Amino acid sequence: MPEFFNSEFNSESQLLRHSVTQKKMNQIKIFCPATVANLSCGFDVLGLCLEGIGDEMIIRKSEQKGLRITKITGADLPLETEKNVAGVAGMALLNHLDLEFGFEIEIHKNIKAGSGIGSSSASAAGIVVGINEILGNPLSRKELISFAMVGEFLASGSYHADNVAPAILGGFTLVRGYDPLEVIKINSPKDIYLTIIHPHIEVKTSEARTILPKEIPLKTAITQWGNLGGFISGLYTEDYGLMSRCLQDVVAEPYRKNLIPEFDTIKIIALENGALGCGISGSGPSIFAMSKGKDTAENVGNQMKQIYTKTGIGFDVYVSKVCDMGVKVV
Numbered sequence: 621m622p623e624f625f626n627s628e629f630n631s632e633s634q635l636l637r638h639s640v641t642q643k644k645m646n647q648i649k650i651f652c653p654a655t656v657a658n659l660s661c662g663f664d665v666l667g668l669c670l671e672g673i674g675d676e677m678i679i680r681k682s683e684q685k686g687l688r689i690t691k692i693t694g695a696d697l698p699l700e701t702e703k704n705v706a707g708v709a710g711m712a713l714l715n716h717l718d719l720e721f722g723f724e725i726e727i728h729k730n731i732k733a734g735s736g737i738g739s740s741s742a743s744a745a746g747i748v749v750g751i752n753e754i755l756g757n758p759l760s761r762k763e764l765i766s767f768a769m770v771g772e773f774l775a776s777g778s779y780h781a782d783n784v785a786p787a788i789l790g791g792f793t794l795v796r797g798y799d800p801l802e803v804i805k806i807n808s809p810k811d812i813y814l815t816i817i818h819p820h821i822e823v824k825t826s827e828a829r830t831i832l833p834k835e836i837p838l839k840t841a842i843t844q845w846g847n848l849g850g851f852i853s854g855l856y857t858e859d860y861g862l863m864s865r866c867l868q869d870v871v872a873e874p875y876r877k878n879l880i881p882e883f884d885t886i887k888i889i890a891l892e893n894g895a896l897g898c899g900i901s902g903s904g905p906s907i908f909a910m911s912k913g914k915d916t917a918e919n920v921g922n923q924m925k926q927i928y929t930k931t932g933i934g935f936d937v938y939v940s941k942v943c944d945m946g947v948k949v950v
């Protein structure tokens with residue numbers, strides 16, 4: 621179990637945790653949002669929550685201890701708890717809570733696995749928030765992040781939180797540190813819109829991570845952390861010019877872009893049509909463009925469609941605001 625696992629627990633939630641003896645409700649239906657991680661300059665630390673794109677999950681209390689997945693629609697994923705992202709994340713939370721009862725879950729996937737918009741993290745975030753809601757929220761949303769990361773580890777072989785943090789907290793989030801885990805929710809300017817193109821090819825996060833160099837030159841690191849600091853500053857001061865200058869990735873994009881057909885063309889067209897920046901969403905193959913205003917974001921989406929139609933590869937295009945809520949009860 622990683623060091624960060626028990627970080628950020630406070631005495632208040634510890635007390636609440638031990639008072640979880642009774643059900644607050646028997647069943648809950650939740651919406652588990654898609655996310656964009658990395659955001660060019662924040663590899664493994666920066667992410668945002670999308671609006672209207674996501675999975676649904678039904679979680680019901682059961683007398684039998686543990687967690688059983690009774691149904692999955694929309695994706696060919698394992699029903700075995702220990703092989704399923706939601707299953708292992710949920711069990712990590714249940715092992716911590718040590719309850720006398722258990723849960724059954726139905727997962728209805730809309731976010732395709734390997735799409736780059738946080739399919740695994742939607743499941744991992746959804747189950748921990750859902751169980752916590754049924755129990756009357758003994759843990760804070762921030763405290764739930766480390767449990768959801770167990771699901772991310774199963775999916776990718778890496779304990780990163782840049783998708784699960786915005787899925788749980790909503791808005792823009794920054795992982796300030798992993799050891800111990802510290803996540804900060806960042807100001808989210810209201811005019812920011814995302815355009816996402818999801819080419820229908822699969823890029824496994826685990827594979828997209830193995831192609832990255834284990835070490836980077838100091839010059840590269842200086843460029844990346846300058847841009848990350850600048851981007852965070854731009855979000856707080858709502859300085860769109862600064863945000864735009866900072867949306868660059870010199871760490872992962874040079875390697876990963878080769879996995880995504882027409883990445884360079886999409887990026888050029890997005891920037892020519894007024895996007896503040898454009899990069900790989902998570903580990904790809906989805907590409908995001910960030911714009912000021914919905915009209916620009918929609919125009920960028922139309923331009924992206926024209927490029928991708930010529931490739932013969934199926935695709936979806938979404939335009940979304942940044943959602944401030946994260947996983948929500950529906």
Ligand code: HSE
Binds near residue numbers: 657658663783825829
């Ligand atoms: N930060 C992660 C990566 C996001 O880029 O590998 C994908 O889960």
